[in-house]
Amino acid sequence: MPEGHSLHRLARQFDDVFGGQTVLVSSPQGRFSSDAERIDGHQLEHAFAKGKQLFCRFSNDLYLRVHLGLYGAFSFGGDQHFTGASSIGAPRKIGESETGTTSDAESYNGPPAPVGAVRVRIVSEHGWADLRGPTACEVLDHDRVQAHLNKLGPDPLIGSAVRFRAAKGQADIADSETLLEAGHKEFRANLLKTKTPIGVALMNQSVISGVGNIYRAEALFRNRISPALPANELSAQKTRKLWWDIVSVMEDGVRDGKIITTLPEDRDPQGVIWPDNAYYVYQRQGMQCRKCSARISLAEVAARKLYWCPRCQKRPRQRHST
DNA sequence: CTAGCATGATCAC
DNA sequence: TGATCCTGCTAGC
Numbered sequence: 568m569p570e571g572h573s574l575h576r577l578a579r580q581f582d583d584v585f586g587g588q589t590v591l592v593s594s595p596q597g598r599f600s601s602d603a604e605r606i607d608g609h610q611l612e613h614a615f616a617k618g619k620q621l622f623c624r625f626s627n628d629l630y631l632r633v634h635l636g637l638y639g640a641f642s643f644g645g646d647q648h649f650t651g652a653s654s655i656g657a658p659r660k661i662g663e664s665e666t667g668t669t670s671d672a673e674s675y676n677g678p679p680a681p682v683g684a685v686r687v688r689i690v691s692e693h694g695w696a697d698l699r700g701p702t703a704c705e706v707l708d709h710d711r712v713q714a715h716l717n718k719l720g721p722d723p724l725i726g727s728a729v730r731f732r733a734a735k736g737q738a739d740i741a742d743s744e745t746l747l748e749a750g751h752k753e754f755r756a757n758l759l760k761t762k763t764p765i766g767v768a769l770m771n772q773s774v775i776s777g778v779g780n781i782y783r784a785e786a787l788f789r790n791r792i793s794p795a796l797p798a799n800e801l802s803a804q805k806t807r808k809l810w811w812d813i814v815s816v817m818e819d820g821v822r823d824g825k826i827i828t829t830l831p832e833d834r835d836p837q838g839v840i841w842p843d844n845a846y847y848v849y850q851r852q853g854m855q856c857r858k859c860s861a862r863i864s865l866a867e868v869a870a871r872k873l874y875w876c877p878r879c880q881k882r883p884r885q886r887h888s889t
Numbered sequence: 890c891t892a893g894c895a896t897g898a899t900c901a902c
Numbered sequence: 903t904g905a906t907c908c909t910g911c912t913a914g915c
Contacts, residue, residue, distance in 0.1 A: 569896065569897080570896050570897095573896080619896095619897075619898095634897080634898080635897080636897045636898065636907080636908080636909095637895060637896080637897045637898085637907090637908080637909085638895080638897085638907090638908055638909040638910075639897090639908085639909080640909080640910090683909080683910090684908085684909075699908090699909065699910090700907095700908055700909040700910085701908090702897065702898065702899090702907070702908080703898090770897090772897090772898085779896045779897075780895090780896050780897085781896050782896080783896095826896075849896085869903095870903085870904085871896095871897085872895095
């Protein structure tokens with residue numbers, strides 16, 4: 568599923584294979600038909616992601632906005648000019664990754680008959696993309712897109728996105744670091760605004776965008792932060808460390824197409840990295856902590872499963888003010 | 890076969 | 903806090 572790294576991979580894939588192309592947009596399922604008509608046959612100029620959302624700008628100044636939610640996924644296919652991820656979105660089993668190439672490259676004859684509930688189908692000369700099960704999928708004008716973007720907190724993958732665009736000559740690579748520093752400042756300010764537990768705040772897309780349940784749990788463990796700590800009590804130093812650590816692990820996620828947060832020295836040398844040794848705490852409740860051997864805890868918080876190590880992630884001692 | 894579950898988020902009360 | 907959106911894999915009859 569789609570945490571931020573999946574959406575940024577998706578944006579790259581879209582930009583690579585559809586960018587600058589005239590595309591046919593339809594809704595085999597029918598639910599998107601009236602919106603599809605507004606962009607059908609136009610040029611897809613540019614695709615980008617913020618947090619867990621994908622935006623595509625079309626040549627008639629309209630935008631496609633997609634939010635995959637819990638179930639949404641894209642599948643792709645096409646000829647030899649159209650390679651990359653075969654599927655990006657909700658993994659259907661633990662361990663599914665997002666890398667691979669299309670299988671019909673040799674004998675491409677256009678997209679296959681749609682299978683199941685395909686909300687949107689996008690077709691270019693060289694390939695196609697099918698979208699199923701998104702939480703949100705709509706066509707918007709620029710102002711409404713901006714309103715969505717404004718609601719989202721800083722995206723730790725902004726630097727990754729800028730470097731990708733810079734490689735195409737569409738951005739200045741120096742902006743990467745500048746924007747990440749600005750993101751850190753915004754993140755810090757957002758945390759200071761609330762007493763909400765940091766474990767909940769990290770899932771709030773207006774505080775930081777793109778972090779989901781896995782990155783939330785893993786980033787807190789890697790930084791030895793209790794998920795119960797009020798957000799405004801996280802020190803400036805810890806906040807800085809947390810931000811840059813999230814940047815680092817999520818950039819790895821974009822590169823790998825899967826989430827791996829463990830360091831080599833914390834993995835079982837006998838086992839495979841993926842998926843058995845990929846995480847410190849996520850879905851490891853009752854198992855021994857890789858660092859201290861305490862049993863990993865699990866609690867339901869705000870309708871989501873929260874995993875943490877009760878020994879490594881203790882709250883700092885309360886200081887008496889006497 | 891079906892119920893349960895999943896890396897998400899909104900809305901009503 | 904709970905219902906709902908909505909898809910597909912998996913575990914268990």
